Amino acid sequence: MKAQLIAIGIFGVVISASQAQLTPTQHTTLVDEMRQISSLRIAYNQGWQPPGDTKSWAMDCSNTSRYIYKTVFGLNLPRTASDQYYALKQVGRITYAPRLANGKVDSQALLGELRSGDLLFWQWTYDIDRDPPITHVMVYLGRTADGTPKMAGSASSSKGETTNSGGVNVYVFDPNANMGGVKDFLGDYVRRGEFVGFGRVIKQEPITGSQTADNTSYRQTVPAAMRVN
Numbered sequence: 001m002k003a004q005l006i007a008i009g010i011f012g013v014v015i016s017a018s019q020a021q022l023t024p025t026q027h028t029t030l031v032d033e034m035r036q037i038s039s040l041r042i043a044y045n046q047g048w049q050p051p052g053d054t055k056s057w058a059m060d061c062s063n064t065s066r067y068i069y070k071t072v073f074g075l076n077l078p079r080t081a082s083d084q085y086y087a088l089k090q091v092g093r094i095t096y097a098p099r100l101a102n103g104k105v106d107s108q109a110l111l112g113e114l115r116s117g118d119l120l121f122w123q124w125t126y127d128i129d130r131d132p133p134i135t136h137v138m139v140y141l142g143r144t145a146d147g148t149p150k151m152a153g154s155a156s157s158s159k160g161e162t163t164n165s166g167g168v169n170v171y172v173f174d175p176n177a178n179m180g181g182v183k184d185f186l187g188d189y190v191r192r193g194e195f196v197g198f199g200r201v202i203k204q205e206p207i208t209g210s211q212t213a214d215n216t217s218y219r220q221t222v223p224a225a226m227r228v229n
Helices: 024-038 061-073 081-090 107-113
Strands: 013-015 094-096 119-123 134-143 149-155 167-172 181-183 189-192 194-199 203-206 218-221
Touching: 024 061, 024 134, 024 149, 024 167, 061 081, 061 134, 061 149, 081 094, 081 119, 081 134, 081 194
Parallel strands: none
Antiparallel strands: 013 218, 094 194, 119 134, 119 194, 134 149, 149 167, 181 189, 203 218
């Protein structure tokens, strides 16, 4: 079941005030859909034909995020992680990861900014001639009852909820965890994969003139290029 949105540039669906970007129904649908597809144990980049689709999808990281957004929200994301990043950067919807003095990501500050449904981006998880070198994307799901941050998508090799060898799954999100990188001919890392930041496809914005003494009405907006099916 899709949680419906209107594809817009500056207008959208009125929802109640909340810190979340998704409605409770959208969030539940997102988590349920991801757990359902995880149970199928689809390997990284494996060809898989979604129900009702006429062709197979190669379930790499970006196609998995595309599938999630198409199925849950009815939105079309660009094909690659870098194109998804660039499309959101063009409309000012990329937030770069806060950093500590030692260069590591400030996880506590980052988690305070993230919202369910945000796209998580990494660079240099493998060697590529691309500027910027965005190479990996996942979908943030939020935190569990014990505070563990979770993300969804497809990884080439990681321990997920239902697998120890990557694939389409739900994973713990740690922005400072090892995420591959670029190696020289001796097999030594010359550049490590690095978390860059997050992009917000679905954004909640207050409706001008709607504020009262005790509440504010909000609308959900999405970049116009990521049209509704």
